[in-house]
Amino acid sequence: MAFALTSGWKGCRSPARPDHLSLKILFWGTPAYAVPSLDALVAAGQELVGVVTQPDRRRGRGKGLLPSPVKARALDLGLPVFTPERIRRDQSCQQQLAALGADLSVVVAFGQILPPEVLAQPPLGCWNAHGSLLPRWRGAGPIQWCLLQGDSSTGVGIMAMEEGLDTGPVLLERSLSIGLLENAQQLGQRLAQLSAELLVEALPRIEAAKTGPEAERLARLGVRAQEAVGISYARMLTKEDLLVEWNQSALEIHRQVMGLYPGAVTQWQGKRLKLLATEPLVDRLASQLSSDARCLLATPSAYSSALSEAAAPGTVLALAADAGLVVSTAGCPLLVRAAQLEGKSTTQGLSLLQQLGCKAGDQFGIP
Numbered sequence: 266m267a268f269a270l271t272s273g274w275k276g277c278r279s280p281a282r283p284d285h286l287s288l289k290i291l292f293w294g295t296p297a298y299a300v301p302s303l304d305a306l307v308a309a310g311q312e313l314v315g316v317v318t319q320p321d322r323r324r325g326r327g328k329g330l331l332p333s334p335v336k337a338r339a340l341d342l343g344l345p346v347f348t349p350e351r352i353r354r355d356q357s358c359q360q361q362l363a364a365l366g367a368d369l370s371v372v373v374a375f376g377q378i379l380p381p382e383v384l385a386q387p388p389l390g391c392w393n394a395h396g397s398l399l400p401r402w403r404g405a406g407p408i409q410w411c412l413l414q415g416d417s418s419t420g421v422g423i424m425a426m427e428e429g430l431d432t433g434p435v436l437l438e439r440s441l442s443i444g445l446l447e448n449a450q451q452l453g454q455r456l457a458q459l460s461a462e463l464l465v466e467a468l469p470r471i472e473a474a475k476t477g478p479e480a481e482r483l484a485r486l487g488v489r490a491q492e493a494v495g496i497s498y499a500r501m502l503t504k505e506d507l508l509v510e511w512n513q514s515a516l517e518i519h520r521q522v523m524g525l526y527p528g529a530v531t532q533w534q535g536k537r538l539k540l541l542a543t544e545p546l547v548d549r550l551a552s553q554l555s556s557d558a559r560c561l562l563a564t565p566s567a568y569s570s571a572l573s574e575a576a577a578p579g580t581v582l583a584l585a586a587d588a589g590l591v592v593s594t595a596g597c598p599l600l601v602r603a604a605q606l607e608g609k610s611t612t613q614g615l616s617l618l619q620q621l622g623c624k625a626g627d628q629f630g631i632p
Contacts, residue, residue: 287312288472291367291387295319297334298457299373302394304338305461306371311468313344314365319376320348353380362386369471372426373460376405381428388476390483391426392467393433394460396453397499398422398440400491403431404499408453411443412524415516418442419452421459423467425483430498434488437467445519445553446544448526511579511630514596515545531579531629533606533621538629541611542603546591557588558600567591568598572625579629586615592629 289312292303307313316339321330332340339346347362349355359382369389372379374396384391397407398420404410411419420440425433439459443452474485502525509518509531522529522543529540544558551562561567568583568591576582576593583591589602603613604621612620 288368288389288468289314289366291315291317291362291365291370292335292339293317293370293372293375293379294335295333295376296374298396298453298460299335299375300338301457301461302371302373302464303335303342305465306468307342309465309468313342314367315345315347315362317347317349317352317362317375320350349377352377352383359383359386370426371464373464378430379426384426384428389471389474390479392436392464392471393424393426393431394464395422395424395431396456396460398438399424399431399435400496402497402499405501406499408449408456409502409524410497410499412447412449412452413520415520416443419456421456421463423463425486425488432491434483434490436470436486436488437463439463445550446523446542446555448523448542450526509540509630511577511592512595513578515594515599516547516550516596518594518599519543519545527605532632533623533629535632537607538621539605540601540603541605542601542613544600544602546598546600547596555588555602557585557602561585561588561591561600576626577628579631581623581625581627581629583625584618584623586618589614589617590621590623 287310290306291314292306294303295318303316316335318333318335318339321332323329324331336346336348347358349358352358362383363386367387369387370391372391372393379391395407396419397411399422402410407419418440420438422435422438424431424435427433441455441459470486474482476482507525507528507530509521509529511518522540527539527541531538531540544554546558546562548562551559554562567585572582578594580593581590582593582598585591589600591598591600603611604617605611606620609620
């Protein structure tokens with residue numbers, strides 16, 4: 266267990282908020298997704314008694330040991346930081362956290378399951394801002410999986426935590442629609458902001474319910490128990506999930522590129538190529554496509570030819586200098602707008618065509 270404390274720390278709280286609305290909060294989070302929630306709690310005048318995050322990890326090209334985004338932000342704010350490798354097994358850390366006397370814990374993408382001993386510590390409970398509309402997409406990757414599966418909407422739920430994986434009752438939730446051309450990073454930024462807003466909105470209600478037996482406290486809050494139907498799990502992604510299979514439909518490949526952004530990969534002349542932006546050239550989706558893609562749909566002769574009729578999936582059908590390149594799939598063609606060739610910078614449009622040096626008839630996905 267690692268612990269960092271800035272000298273003279275006395276809590277991080279804005280004096281502009283009335284004392285009766287100030288709560289002592291222990292914050293749990295790790296990725297950049299959680300930082301807006303941490304900032305929002307501080308800006309709302311809450312007293313952050315500590316921040317729990319994952320230990321420093323080796324990342325980047327140099328594989329240097331780097332702090333999580335939440336740890337970096339917490340230290341900027343002058344907050345004490347705890348980095349247990351496994352909170353379930355770290356009795357010492359559990360005791361130190363209990364000694365902080367938090368009124369409640371707030372969890373946003375922490376990355377570990379909290380044990381019963383930790384869940385029972387704060388008198389106002391442990392609350393999780395989860396990036397889906399439960400019980401849809403319980404688990405670690407709800408943002409990626411809602412895009413991979415083509416969900417038209419998603420949202421955030423403020424959930425009372427219990428021992429099960431994202432099984433607790435929901436206090437507040439709000440939905441938002443998903444754009445066809447929205448990738449996981451873009452959607453994540455919107456959901457991160459929504460999480461922050463809902464957490465600040467939920468705190469006065471949680472405080473007003475007061476302490477007491479958990480069942481009675483939750484009843485006073487009027488939480489919604491999750492339904493027993495419609496449950497889905499966002500499993501951890503693997504390297505195999507990143508590999509584009511061109512014998513899928515254009516829409517399936519597009520969802521893979523958007524959902525796994527920036528990780529979906531294929532092969533190009535023996536090198537790895539990351540696909541970063543695509544559009545499925547499907548007539549029924551025309552209203553959701555860019556003007557470049559709609560123009561291609563309006564002039565199918567630009568990519569429909571004798572070549573396209575016999576082309577294997579993954580074949581370059583046409584070059585569109587302003588838009589990118591049109592590639593065959595198991596169904597309608599796919600417009601590849603932006604990509605990154607191994608060892609090169611990200612390119613799009615004409616620059617992408619020049620970097621790849623491709624021509625009609627060339628094939629993707631060949632090692």
